[in-house]
Amino acid sequence: MMRPSRLLQLVLLILALCSGIARAQDVQPLIGARVDMTAVLRDADGQSYVVADLLTPEGTLLLPGYHRCTNICGILQQELAETLSVMQPPPRVLFTSLDPTETPADAAQMRDKLQQAVPDVDLSNWRFLTGEAEALTALTAPLRMQTYVRPGGEVLVHPVATAVLTPEGALSEVFFGFDFTAAALGSALSDAARGKVGGLRERIVLLCSGIDQAVGRIARTALGSLRIAGVAMLILIAAGVALMLRRERR
DSSP, X not given: OOOHHHHHHHHHHHHHHHTTBOOGGGBOOOTTOBOXXXXXXXXXXXXXXXXXXXXXXXXXXXXXXXXXXXXXHHHHXXXXXXXXXXSSSOOEEEEEESOTTXXXXXXXXXXXXXXXXXXXXXXXXXXXXXXXXXXXXXXXXXXXXXXXXXXXXXXXXXXXXXXXXXXXXXXXXXXXXXXXXXXXXXXXXXXXXXXXXXXXXXXOOEEOSOOOHHHHTTHHHHHHHHHHHHHHHHHHHHHHHHHHHHHHHO
C-alpha cells in the first residue's frame, strides 16, 4: 500500500501536471525534418561548435530547455541520466537552451548541478549548449515547439520532450515527458544511427511551468497513475450512465 505522505505528494503532482498538460498545438514535430547543421552553438566551457560537429554516428539525443530552470528541466535531466547510465558507451546528449540570453556560465552551473545530483553517472558525453536566437531556433525548428514567458519574466514555459536525431541531423523520434526507458531509447538511437525515422511516442506532453522539485521526482509514477485514473474515470462514467438508465426503466 502507498504511504500517506507519498500519496499526498502524488496527488499534489497530479494536480500540478493537470494544470500543465500542453495543447496539441504546443508541439508539432516534423518527423524526418533536418536541423540546421551549420548553426553555431557554445558549450559550458565557452567553446563554439557547429551542430554537425556535435552529432554522433550512433545517434544523438536533443533536450530543449533552459539552464536557469528550477523546475522540470533538472528533473528530466536526472531521470534521463540515470536511465542512460546502463547504456555503454553512453549516448551523446545535447541539452540546448531555448533562451538566447543565457550564457556558458549558466550552462556550466546547470552541468555542475546535474553532476551533483547524479554523482555516479558519467556525463562526459553530455553537452550543455547556448547560442544566439537564430542558432537556437535553427536547432529546435523541427520540433515546432511553442514557448512563452510567464508574467514576471522568470519562467520560460515549454513542452518537455526528448528528441532523437540521426547522424545527418534528421528528427527520427520524439519521447514526450518522462515516457522513456533505456530499452526504448536504445532502440530509437539504433534506428537513428541507420538513418531510420520513426513515429511519435505517446503524446503525453508536459509543460515545464513550475512543478516543485521535491514533488517532481515522482513524476514518472504520477504519469502512470494518470493513465490508470483515466481508465478508472471512464469505467465510473459508464457505470453511472448504466445506473441512470436502469433507474429510468423503473
